[in-house]
Each structure stands twice: as C-alpha cells, then as structure tokens.
Amino acid sequence: MKKCDIIFIIISIALFLPFFICDAVYEWYKTFNSDHAIAMSFLKFAILATMGEMIGMRISNGKYITKTFGVIPRMVIWGLLGVGIGMAMTIFSAGIPQFLQVAGMDNATLILAGDLCLNKVLVALAISVAMNTIFAPVFMTIHKITDTHILNCGGSVKALITPIPFGKYISELNWKVQWGFVFKKTIPFFWYPAHTITFLLPQELRVLFAALLGVALGIILAIAAVKSRK
Numbered sequence: 001m002k003k004c005d006i007i008f009i010i011i012s013i014a015l016f017l018p019f020f021i022c023d024a025v026y027e028w029y030k031t032f033n034s035d036h037a038i039a040m041s042f043l044k045f046a047i048l049a050t051m052g053e054m055i056g057m058r059i060s061n062g063k064y065i066t067k068t069f070g071v072i073p074r075m076v077i078w079g080l081l082g083v084g085i086g087m088a089m090t091i092f093s094a095g096i097p098q099f100l101q102v103a104g105m106d107n108a109t110l111i112l113a114g115d116l117c118l119n120k121v122l123v124a125l126a127i128s129v130a131m132n133t134i135f136a137p138v139f140m141t142i143h144k145i146t147d148t149h150i151l152n153c154g155g156s157v158k159a160l161i162t163p164i165p166f167g168k169y170i171s172e173l174n175w176k177v178q179w180g181f182v183f184k185k186t187i188p189f190f191w192y193p194a195h196t197i198t199f200l201l202p203q204e205l206r207v208l209f210a211a212l213l214g215v216a217l218g219i220i221l222a223i224a225a226v227k228s229r230k
Helices: 003-021 023-035 037-061 071-102 108-113 118-134 136-152 166-172 175-200 203-229
Strands: none
Touching (some): 003 023, 023 203, 071 108, 118 136, 118 175
16 A cells, blocks of 8 residues: 555545534534435545546556646536436436336335335336436446546646537547447346436435445446546
8 A cells, every 4th residue: 555545545534524424514514414415416526526537547657647637627527427417316316216116016206215225226226227328328438528527628727718629538538448338238137227326315315326436436437447448
C-alpha cells in the first residue's frame, strides 16, 4: 500500500465516519435529504461517483489523480448526472408499477411499498430492467462524452463552459467497448441486479445506494478504459 492509498483511506474515513458515530449528523442528513432531495442527489453523486472514478484511475493508471483528471469539473458533471439519475429513479419507480397494473398485475404499487416478498422482488426487477434498458445507455454515453471533454480540456474548469462537440466525440467513441462491454455485459450482469436491490430499499435510501454504486461504476469504467487501450 502506497502513501497515496493511506491518504485516500484517511480522507474517506474522515468524510463518512461522522454519519455513523454522531446521531446529530445523521439526523441532519436525513432531514436535509428529505427537504432537499435534488440538492442531495447532486452532492451524493458529486462526491461518491467522483471518488469511484478516482479509484478507477488508481486501478488503470496507478494514480488517483492526474493532470487531466479534473476533480472539480468531474464533481460538477457527476452532480448534474446524479440529478438526472434521481429523476429517472422517481419516474421509473412510479411508472413501471402502474404499467404492471395495466398489464394485469394487481396492486404492484402497494407491493413495492410493502414487505419483502417474491412479488416485490419481481416489481423491483421490472423497474430495474426498464430503467437500465431505456435510460442507462443514454446516460452512459453522455457520461463518456463529458469524460472525454474534460480530458480534452486538460482537466480545467473551462470544460464546464466550453461547448461540447458531441458529433465529434460520438464518431470517435470506441463502440466496440461501449456496446460489447459497457452495454452488453455490465447492464444485464451488474446493473439489472444492482438496481433491483436499489428499488427494494426504502425510497429515502435509493439515491444514496445508487450513488454508492457510482463507486462500482468508476471501477467498471476503468476496466473498460484498459480494454479500449488493448
């Protein structure tokens, strides 16, 4: 273990430990999360998903941060993406149970809100499959484009105000990796079951758990980046 790993672990502990050992901090979090859900979606993803990418960077390049990594622009972009994820989770968790009821499943909405049972797992799975099939590919592609843009801007905050050449980045995207690994493998084998668990959780914990999955996403994207270089 290198010095940078020890520093990263210490910072992580200092950041999250107060929520576990101090009731006042945890109660503040629950209140703020309830009253300002959109802001919390931004903060959760800005912090946790960026940390996930830093871990991914450590895996792929041996360093948590490089000159072109761009911590600030990544946090801002992840925060905005987190708001979009929170919106998608709200839409799909409300809409898919309604669709299931139209399709013939009685009380799908009540089942999702009730105690754990087989039907609740099936409803959560249906929500996860719908969201990750419809929303996730668009989200992942946008993330890859913004990631490329930050790198091309040298990790500078000017990436946040510089127009993104979407056409250029899309045409240069490694679709073999994007489709063959990111879409074809991670969505069915990781995100379907992971977000099934997400939708089995109480509503106030779903976005937090999804943000924690952002750490896993950072590692997955690091593996994809290594694959794309081969």
